[in-house]
Amino acid sequence: MSILDQRKLIESIHPFELLSSNELDSLMKKIDIAYYAKDTLLISKNLPSIVFYIIIKGSVQEFKGDEVHNVYSFGDFFDADALIYGTTEGRFVVEEELICYEIKKEDFLELMLNKKIQGYFLEDFISRHKQLKYQDVASDLTPFLMSKVSEIFLHAACVASADATIFDALKKQEELKANVIIVQNQDDYMIVTDSDLRKKVLLGRVSVEAQISEIATKGLITIDVNDFLFNALLIMTHNAIKRLVVMDGKKILGVLEQLDLLSYFANHSHLVAVQIDKAKNVDDLKKLQGDLKNLIVTLRAKGVKVRYITKLVSTLNLKIYKKVFDMCVPTSLQESCTLLVMGSEGREEQTIKTDQDNALVVKDGVDLELFVEPMTQLNSFLLELGFPPCSGDVMVSNAYWRRDVKGFKALINEWTGSMSDESAQNLSIFLDAKCVAGNRTLLDELKSYLFDNFHARDDVLAHIAKAILNFETPLSLFSGFVLEKNHSNKLDLKKGGTFPIVHGVRTLSLQYGINETNTIERIKALNNLGVIDKTFASELIESFDTLSAIRLKAMLKAKELQESNYINPQELSKVQRDLLKDSFKIINKFKKFMSFHFHLNMVV
Amino acid sequence: MFSFISYFLQKRNHAKLKESEFDFLFEQDVSDEYIVFDTETTGLNPKVDEILSIGAVKIKDNKILTSQTFEIFVKNSKEISSKSIEIHGIRACDVQDAVCAKDAIKEFLRFIGSRTLVGYYLEFDVSMINKYTTSILGIKLPNKMIEVSELYYDAQIPIIPQGNIDLRFDTMLKKYNIPNMGMHNAVNDAVMTAMIFLKLSQKGEKKR
Numbered sequence: 001m002s003i004l005d006q007r008k009l010i011e012s013i014h015p016f017e018l019l020s021s022n023e024l025d026s027l028m029k030k031i032d033i034a035y036y037a038k039d040t041l042l043i044s045k046n047l048p049s050i051v052f053y054i055i056i057k058g059s060v061q062e063f064k065g066d067e068v069h070n071v072y073s074f075g076d077f078f079d080a081d082a083l084i085y086g087t088t089e090g091r092f093v094v095e096e097e098l099i100c101y102e103i104k105k106e107d108f109l110e111l112m113l114n115k116k117i118q119g120y121f122l123e124d125f126i127s128r129h130k131q132l133k134y135q136d137v138a139s140d141l142t143p144f145l146m147s148k149v150s151e152i153f154l155h156a157a158c159v160a161s162a163d164a165t166i167f168d169a170l171k172k173q174e175e176l177k178a179n180v181i182i183v184q185n186q187d188d189y190m191i192v193t194d195s196d197l198r199k200k201v202l203l204g205r206v207s208v209e210a211q212i213s214e215i216a217t218k219g220l221i222t223i224d225v226n227d228f229l230f231n232a233l234l235i236m237t238h239n240a241i242k243r244l245v246v247m248d249g250k251k252i253l254g255v256l257e258q259l260d261l262l263s264y265f266a267n268h269s270h271l272v273a274v275q276i277d278k279a280k281n282v283d284d285l286k287k288l289q290g291d292l293k294n295l296i297v298t299l300r301a302k303g304v305k306v307r308y309i310t311k312l313v314s315t316l317n318l319k320i321y322k323k324v325f326d327m328c329v330p331t332s333l334q335e336s337c338t339l340l341v342m343g344s345e346g347r348e349e350q351t352i353k354t355d356q357d358n359a360l361v362v363k364d365g366v367d368l369e370l371f372v373e374p375m376t377q378l379n380s381f382l383l384e385l386g387f388p389p390c391s392g393d394v395m396v397s398n399a400y401w402r403r404d405v406k407g408f409k410a411l412i413n414e415w416t417g418s419m420s421d422e423s424a425q426n427l428s429i430f431l432d433a434k435c436v437a438g439n440r441t442l443l444d445e446l447k448s449y450l451f452d453n454f455h456a457r458d459d460v461l462a463h464i465a466k467a468i469l470n471f472e473t474p475l476s477l478f479s480g481f482v483l484e485k486n487h488s489n490k491l492d493l494k495k496g497g498t499f500p501i502v503h504g505v506r507t508l509s510l511q512y513g514i515n516e517t518n519t520i521e522r523i524k525a526l527n528n529l530g531v532i533d534k535t536f537a538s539e540l541i542e543s544f545d546t547l548s549a550i551r552l553k554a555m556l557k558a559k560e561l562q563e564s565n566y567i568n569p570q571e572l573s574k575v576q577r578d579l580l581k582d583s584f585k586i587i588n589k590f591k592k593f594m595s596f597h598f599h600l601n602m603v604v
Numbered sequence: 605m606f607s608f609i610s611y612f613l614q615k616r617n618h619a620k621l622k623e624s625e626f627d628f629l630f631e632q633d634v635s636d637e638y639i640v641f642d643t644e645t646t647g648l649n650p651k652v653d654e655i656l657s658i659g660a661v662k663i664k665d666n667k668i669l670t671s672q673t674f675e676i677f678v679k680n681s682k683e684i685s686s687k688s689i690e691i692h693g694i695r696a697c698d699v700q701d702a703v704c705a706k707d708a709i710k711e712f713l714r715f716i717g718s719r720t721l722v723g724y725y726l727e728f729d730v731s732m733i734n735k736y737t738t739s740i741l742g743i744k745l746p747n748k749m750i751e752v753s754e755l756y757y758d759a760q761i762p763i764i765p766q767g768n769i770d771l772r773f774d775t776m777l778k779k780y781n782i783p784n785m786g787m788h789n790a791v792n793d794a795v796m797t798a799m800i801f802l803k804l805s806q807k808g809e810k811k812r
Contacts, residue, residue: 033668035802057783099799
């Protein structure tokens with residue numbers, strides 16, 4: 001391969017793009033290509049590293065003990081630590097026939113004299129993670145600026161024929177609630193704005209019975225529906241106008257208002273919140289669904305951390321819950337009950353609507369029957385608003401999740417006593433409960449009952465915690481994806497990634513009586529109590545954030561609000577794959593911590 | 605018997621050598637290295653066509669020593685036909701820093717020494733080179749040669765005993781999952797051929 005092509009490849013790999021052109025040139029003269037058959041041992045404790053490998057094709061597994069610690073494939077490199085420190089604990093074995101670049105040890109160490117490169121390889125996990133993440137976001141902004149006109153809300157266009165009277169045209173405009181009137185004269189279009197009306201009809205004394213074409217201005221400024229929103233903004237600024245007529249070929253689709261455009265670009269969460277408050281019925285709420293999605297896209301593109309986005313969206317969803325609750329439950333009953341959301345909603349970690357997991361707690365002594373109808377209605381409203389039903393029927397429409405305080409206490413006793421998987425699962429769901437409407441004290445009472453019940457019940461806790469070991473961390477599965485090209489091998493981010501963290505942290509919170517429901521808040525609380533140290537806490541939070549971000553991105557890419565736990569690592573950028581791998585490493589560390597903490601190896 | 609004939613032919617070839625500076629071509633090779641090379645030419649007829657560029661890389665054990673890549677552009681007497689430009693992508697302006705054929709060939713010979721040559725349809729490339737060496741030095745390349753498509757044929761024939769084996773370069777690349785190294789030029793092709801050679805000779809076997 002000519003030096004130029006090699007150069008391009010090396011340059012595309014972070015952090016080598018940081019090298020100057022001269023440095024790259026001299027580096028290129030030191031690189032060889034090597035070929036290794038499957039199962040070749042490249043580096044181990046007794047086989048010190050002599051070169052730095054950059055993979056062109058194939059894959060390599062790094063073992064620590066008997067466990068696969070990492071998998072390297074195209075564009076990955078290893079192992080800087082082994083070269084810098086001259087020793088390694090890992091074993092690097094060729095998993096799939098390997099073609100790679102090799103930079104000799106001396107040359108690599110010379111390269112390390114460059115501050116930027118050095119910084120990259122020496123930085124610890126967290127800061128490296130942050131640096132990568134920053135890059136990732138920067139590359140994300142571009143597609144956002146590339147949004148098309150077709151993606152934004154358009155106002156209905158009021159089109160009047162040229163011979164219509166001004167009066168009729170105005171009537172039509174009023175009906176359509178349009179801001180302008182577009183006048184059609186065969187194939188030609190003209191426009192009548194409010195200022196035309198003011199100047200020509202009110203001040204110019206043109207009769208309202210005159211033809212509309214008399215007061216219309218020629219030269220309609222339009223934009224094609226497939227054009228970029230960015231261009232729309234440019235055209236408006238350039239012509240000093242506030243709206244554009246959107247065309248699909250020769251057909252008028254609607255009117256794009258400057259205000260909508262600006263709010264599309266800006267964070268308009270406030271707007272959505274106000275609209276939720278103003279909603280009078282379910283239909284009003286329904287109209288807001290599209291805004292919610294735009295909000296996620298906008299915030300994400302702005303580089304807002306996923307944990308803040310999820311929090312915001314959860315808050316807005318809770319507002320919707322509260323609104324629906326107000327619509328369904330008579331005011332007289334509202335103080336005698338409390339509506340709970342559980343699962344990911346309770347943890348405030350849903351970015352887009354996940355299954356409804358909700359429950360109702362009723363004050364002791366109040367007739368439960370009174371709530372049957374309101375709850376059934378609440379449930380159906382939520383369905384209408386696009387909150388998917390819970391497959392496990394954990395919903396207020398189910399009598400199991402609609403009890404008085406006594407009833408829930410009995411349920412807690414049952415869960416504590418039984419060791420069945422179902423109990424453990426229900427308990428886990430309930431642990432994330434958060435009050436959204438009604439009388440908050442009812443939940444507080446149940447929570448403290450729960451914590452008292454679990455005091456010193458480490459046997460049951462271990463049993464619950466065990467679930468985090470149910471699924472392997474997909475680091476090996478990851479390599480499977482490298483091997484099995486004919487399978488559309490995907491990765492379950494939830495099972496392999498988020499679940500162990502969420503569930504592990506939840507169980508620890510139950511043990512230490514932590515009231516928070518949000519995973520990150522729980523991790524912070526655990527850190528404050530000294531259960532986990534600060535570094536580990538930040539590592540966990542960063543990992544959790546990474547997993548959520550990748551998941552969110554995958555979902556947004558799918559262009560629908562479907563919750564999906566699967567991602568194809570092949571579709572991820574190199575940076576993201578690195579982040580994902582690092583996160584999985586932290587998850588393995590966390591699993592080890594949990595096993596030790598709860599003596600899980602002794603739990604059957 | 606055979607070895608005697610080849611020894612005899614080799615000796616006769618050596619006797620024709622005009623410049624003693626190139627005696628090393630006939631020495632025993634002790635470098636344990638291979639040379640993979642490829643040429644880009646103005647056409648497919650060694651009698652009339654000329655070399656435009658030569659690309660070569662060394663192989664040692666399981667490594668392609670791209671750090672010692674050889675690439676040279678050769679000055680030509682004729683205009684480059686537009687048809688061949690489509691194939692090799694070498695335009696007239698690319699051969700501006702080209703050297704004259706005599707220097708290029710000598711440079712090449714110094715690079716390869718007496719190492720074994722490896723190539724794909726090597727016969728063609730070698731006869732192109734020979735055309736120059738005969739006129740400049742009076743000899744033909746004396747190096748040992750390994751034809752990659754033959755190795756490939758031998759590897760495939762137990763799998764498809766009766767079949768016609770597709771010996772096209774691209775087929776081999778695909779078969780052995782060799783990464784495409786960008787556009788076709790002498791060095792790229794040499795590197796890709798080297799990869800096929802490494803796979804076929806299993807030089808990566810359990811050796812670091």
